[in-house]
Amino acid sequence: MFRKIHSNRDPRDTVYTELKKEFKPYVSKAGEGLKAATSRYPKFLFWMMVVNIVLSAALSFTVFRHKDVARQLKKPPNAISPVSNGFDRIMQTASTIREMTLLKKQIDSLSGKEQLNSKDSLVLEKALDRFQQINHQFNSRK
DSSP: OOOOOOOOOOTTOOHHHHHHHHHHHHHHHHHHHHHHHHHHOHHHHHHHHHHHHHHHHHHHHTTTOOOOHHHHHOOOGGGSOHHHHHHHHHHHHHHHHHHHHHHHHHHHHHHTOSSOOHHHHHHHHHHHHHHHHHHHHHHHHO
């Protein structure tokens, strides 16, 4: 399982060098063709770049325009501050977890007793019901 594998591969050969060897003729031919086209038609290429810039500017201000900023800034009254809503949810979850932890400790201490009296049984039953209720609410939010 931990045998050393011996290879006859040259350590200087990498994936990049092999790909470069394989595709070098195609890339160099495309580069030469592009260089010939740019030297043969420089004015045409310049005007095509200018047309592309103007077309891009026109499209960005018309077709690809964002919705009105005023509409985006107006928010429903209940979503005034998403940060405070997030903190409220975090605080609510933390208090729920804290209550569940206290209930679990209470349940564990009562269930560890040998003999339960009627008061302990009632407290244990209420704690179990509350724990189950909180657990159901917590799992239904997800």
